[in-house]
Amino acid sequence: MNAVLASAAVVVRxxxxxxxxDLFDAWLDPEALAQWMRPGTINSTxxxxxxxxxxxxxxxxxxxSGPIVHxxxxxxxxxxxxxxxxxxxxxxxxxxxxxxxxxxRVDKRTEVIVTHEQLPESAMPSHRNGWTSGLEHLDEAxxxxxxx
Amino acid sequence: xxxxQSARLDGVFxxxxxxxRRAILARLTDADARVTDIAGDFPISLNSISKHIRMLxxxxxxxxxxxxxxxxxxLNAGPLAEAQAxxxxxxxxxxxxxxxxDAFVTAKNAKKRKRK
Numbered sequence: 425m426n427a428v429l430a431s432a433a434v435v436v437r438x439x440x441x442x443x444x445x446d447l448f449d450a451w452l453d454p455e456a457l458a459q460w461m462r463p464g465t466i467n468s469t470x471x472x473x474x475x476x477x478x479x480x481x482x483x484x485x486x487x488x489s490g491p492i493v494h495x496x497x498x499x500x501x502x503x504x505x506x507x508x509x510x511x512x513x514x515x516x517x518x519x520x521x522x523x524x525x526x527x528x529r530v531d532k533r534t535e536v537i538v539t540h541e542q543l544p545e546s547a548m549p550s551h552r553n554g555w556t557s558g559l560e561h562l563d564e565a566x567x568x569x570x571x572x
Numbered sequence: 573x574x575x576x577q578s579a580r581l582d583g584v585f586x587x588x589x590x591x592x593r594r595a596i597l598a599r600l601t602d603a604d605a606r607v608t609d610i611a612g613d614f615p616i617s618l619n620s621i622s623k624h625i626r627m628l629x630x631x632x633x634x635x636x637x638x639x640x641x642x643x644x645x646x647l648n649a650g651p652l653a654e655a656q657a658x659x660x661x662x663x664x665x666x667x668x669x670x671x672x673x674d675a676f677v678t679a680k681n682a683k684k685r686k687r688k
Contacts, residue, residue, distance in 0.1 A: 434659050436666040442677045450677055460672040463665065515661070536673065538666045542585070542658075 433541040444504035444527040444534045451507055451525060457483060466492075477501055481509065496520075511540065584651045587631035592616070593624050600634060600647035607636075607643040 440447060450456040457471035466485040473481045475498065482495040496510035499522070507525040512518055519542070526537040587593055596610055611621045625645065628634045632651045637644050 434662040434666060436663060436670060438667075438670040438674060440670075440674045440677065442674075442681055446677050446681065447673065450673055456676065460676040461669060462672065463668055536670055538670065540662050540666060 433539055436538045436540075437535055439530055439533050439535045441533045444529055447534050447536055448504040448507065448527055452501070461485070474498075475501065496523075500524075516542075583631040584633065584654065587627050587633055590624070590627075592621075593628055596621075596624060596628060596645075597633060597647060600645060604644050604646045607645060610645065 450460065452473055452475040454471040454473050457473070458469045461471065461483055462469045462485065466487055468486045469483060470486075471481065471483045473479075477498055477500065479498050480495065481498065482493065485492045485494070492514055494511060494513040496512055498507070498509045500506055500508035504527050506527070509523055511521045511523045522541050524539040524541070526535075526539075528535045528537065588597075592614060595614070599605060599610060599613065607622070607625060608618075610625070611618045614621060625634070625636075629636060633648055635646045635648050637646065
């Protein structure tokens with residue numbers, strides 16, 4: 425059995441009219457994160473960031489029913505192409521998940537691709553490719569409405 | 573409860589990450605089917621079909637009832653809904669964050685341009 429495929433992934437993309445550098449930097453700058461890492465029901469966000477591989481971050485979103493803490497460690501920092509970090513929070517049941525952000529130039533704009541995976545620690549990082557292809561199929565299945 | 577739920581979710585996702593198993597589930601959305609019928613639909617051995625079916629059973633995605641000599645399979649969509657909920661939650665979250673990142677960076681760049 426392939427343990428590498430033992431999880432789910434969400435892939436979300438958006439083309440933004442800005443440079444890859446500007447967009448990349450917004451992920452590692454605490455002041456920028458405080459501005460845009462703030463979903464609708466959140467009153468304020470405080471971010472602490474150690475922007476180096478192995479460095480930790482903590483993003484605390486002040487919600488109406490108390491703070492929601494998100495934390496993790498940077499695994500890949502490849503400005504301005506790719507950022508990979510672990511993501512642990514109440515909503516992930518304090519289980520380690522992984523977020524990969526890819527920045528791809530499209531003419532003068534940049535496509536930002538977020539892949540959030542329920543990745544078991546043992547599967548990292550050499551099995552990345554196997555993972556991604558399996559998950560693309562899963563994603564397709566979800567799109568087609570096979571799931572749910 | 574949380575631990576139990578995520579272990580079950582892993583099983584569900586694992587079961588879904590295979591085209592043959594997804595095809596078996598798709599087949600069962602139309603109607604219940606016998607194991608032998610399903611085996612006839614796929615160009616692989618009965619033995620490997622049985623393995624796929626056991627994985628789907630373990631993930632709670634289908635139920636088997638034995639009627640005389642026939643093993644009849646029924647789709648159980650409950651765990652699929654749970655997996656879908658995880659995916660939907662984070663899809664909405666990241667779509668919202670990317671929209672906010674867009675607004676933040678483009679507004680900042682517009683200000684920069686004005687100052688020049």
